[in-house]
Amino acid sequence: MGFLDFFRERPSEESQLDMFGQSQGLIKTDEPSRRIAQQDLQQKVKKRGGNDRTHATVNRKVTQNMLGHSPRELYEGLELPLNDRRNLPKEAKEALMVGDIAARNQIEADDAMGHQQIVQSADKGSKKAKKIFPFW
Amino acid sequence: MKLRELKTVAYETWSFLHELEDAILQPENFKTEIRRYGDLRCKATWEKAYVALEAATLEYPALENWQMVQMCFCRPDRAELIDYNNQVLGAFLQFPDGLERIKDGLERLYYQPSEPGDQQDALHLIQRLSELHQVQSWFQESSTIASLATEVRNMMNRG
Numbered sequence: 246m247g248f249l250d251f252f253r254e255r256p257s258e259e260s261q262l263d264m265f266g267q268s269q270g271l272i273k274t275d276e277p278s279r280r281i282a283q284q285d286l287q288q289k290v291k292k293r294g295g296n297d298r299t300h301a302t303v304n305r306k307v308t309q310n311m312l313g314h315s316p317r318e319l320y321e322g323l324e325l326p327l328n329d330r331r332n333l334p335k336e337a338k339e340a341l342m343v344g345d346i347a348a349r350n351q352i353e354a355d356d357a358m359g360h361q362q363i364v365q366s367a368d369k370g371s372k373k374a375k376k377i378f379p380f381w
Numbered sequence: 382m383k384l385r386e387l388k389t390v391a392y393e394t395w396s397f398l399h400e401l402e403d404a405i406l407q408p409e410n411f412k413t414e415i416r417r418y419g420d421l422r423c424k425a426t427w428e429k430a431y432v433a434l435e436a437a438t439l440e441y442p443a444l445e446n447w448q449m450v451q452m453c454f455c456r457p458d459r460a461e462l463i464d465y466n467n468q469v470l471g472a473f474l475q476f477p478d479g480l481e482r483i484k485d486g487l488e489r490l491y492y493q494p495s496e497p498g499d500q501q502d503a504l505h506l507i508q509r510l511s512e513l514h515q516v517q518s519w520f521q522e523s524s525t526i527a528s529l530a531t532e533v534r535n536m537m538n539r540g
Contacts, residue, residue, distance in 0.1 A: 284495045287448065296459060297452040298397060301443035305401060308443075315403060316442045326478065327485050328442035 279330065279342040286349045290363055293352060299360045303348060303367040310371040311344035312337055313380065340378050347374035382464050387427045390461040391415065394434040401441040432465055436472035440479075450486030451495075455502035471513060483510075 275281065290300050308316045316328070325332045330341060351370025357363045375381055382390075392411060399406045412421060418433065419426035439449055454470055457463050473479045483506075491503040 280493070280495075283445070287495075297444065297449075297457070297462075298438075298459075300448065300452065301401070301438075301441070304445075305443045317402070320442050326481070327446065328482060329445050329447075329485060329489075 279338050279345075282342045282345040282349075283330070286345045289349045289352055293357060293363055294359045295363045296360070299363050302360075302364050306364060306368045307341065307344040307348050307371045310368065311340040311375050311378070336378075336380075340375070340380075343374050343377070344371040347371050382461060384424050384427065387424065387431060387461070390459075391427055391431040391434060394431060394438060394461075398434055398438050398441070401438060401443060428465065428468070431461060432468040432472050435462065435465070435469045436476070439469070439473055440476050446482045446486035447489035447493075447495075448486075450483060450506065451490055451499065451502070454483075455490070455499075455506055467509065467513060470509070 286303070287300055290303060295303075305316055308314065308319060312319060314322065319333075319337070320328055323333070330338060333341070347370040348367035349370075351357075351373075352363055352366040355362065355366040355369075357366040395411060395414065396406055398404075415421060415426065415430045418429040421427075439453055444452065452458075453462060454466065457466055462469065470483075474483070476482075487503045487506060490499045494500050
C-alpha cells in the first residue's frame with residue numbers, strides 16, 4: 246500500500262464536515278516541524294493512557310536511541326544551560342524530530358495502550374529510525 | 382493522601398528516578414534514603430521524601446520545560462502530584478536553574494500555546510508563584526509574562 250491508498254482510507258475523524266454536514270475530506274497542509282512532531286507525540290501518549298512520566302520516559306528513550314546519549318549526557322556534554330530542545334544543534338534536532346515521528350507511528354501501529362506498551366513501542370520505533378543518521 | 386499510599390508513591394518515585402538516571406535499583410537502600418527526611422513512623426517524613434524525590438525526577442532533563450510546566454504544574458493528572466503540587470513546585474525552585482526553567486516553560490506556553498487553555502494556565506501559575514512567595518504587589522504592576530517571570534526571579538534573588 247502506498248501513500249495514496251493510506252490517505253484515501255484514513256479514519257473519518259481526520260476529515261471534516263462542511264456547513265451542510267457532508268464530509269469534505271479536507272487536506273491538511275500544515276508544514277511539519279520539530280515542535281509539531283513533539284506535540285503530536287505528546288497528544289498520542291496522552292490519548293493512549295500515558296501520563297507525564299510516560300512522556301518523560303519516551304523522550305528519554307527517543308533521545309538515547311537517536312543520538313546515543315541520555316538527555317542528561319547530551320545537555321551537559323553540550324554545556325547547554327536550559328533543558329529545551331530548541332537550544333540543540335540542528336543535526337540533533339533533526340534526529341529527535343524523526344525519532345518523535347517514528348515513535349508516534351510505532352505507537353499507533355502497535356495499538357499500544359498504557360505506560361509499558363507506549364514506552365516499548367516508542368523504543369522500537371526510534372531504534373528503527375536511527376539508522377539513517379551519519380553518527381551511527 | 383493516606384500514609385500507605387504515600388509510601389507507595391514515594392517508592393515508585395524513587396524507582397522512577399533510578400530509571401531516568403539509569404542507576405541500578407537496590408530496594409534494600411530505600412528506607413535508608415527515606416530516613417534522611419526523618420522518622421519513618423511520621424507521615425511528615427514520607428511527605429518530605431516524596432516531594433524531594435518528585436522534584437528530583439522533574440529536574441532530570443527528560444521533559445522539555447514547557448512540557449514539565451504544562452503537564453506537572455498546570456495540569457497534573459497523578460493524585461500525589463495534585464495533592465502536593467505547591468510543595469513540589471517549591472522544591473523544584475530550590476534547584477540552581479529551577480526558576481529559569483519554570484520561566485522558560487511559562488514563556489513558551491504563553492507565547493506558543495499547544496493546547497487550548499495554555500495561556501490561561503500560564504497566567505494562573507504565575508499567580509501561584511506570587512502566592513507561594515507571599516508577594517503580590519508586583520503582580521498587578523506587570524503586563525507581560527516575561528516581565529512577571531523576571532520579577533519572580535528578582536524576588537527570589539532578594540529572598
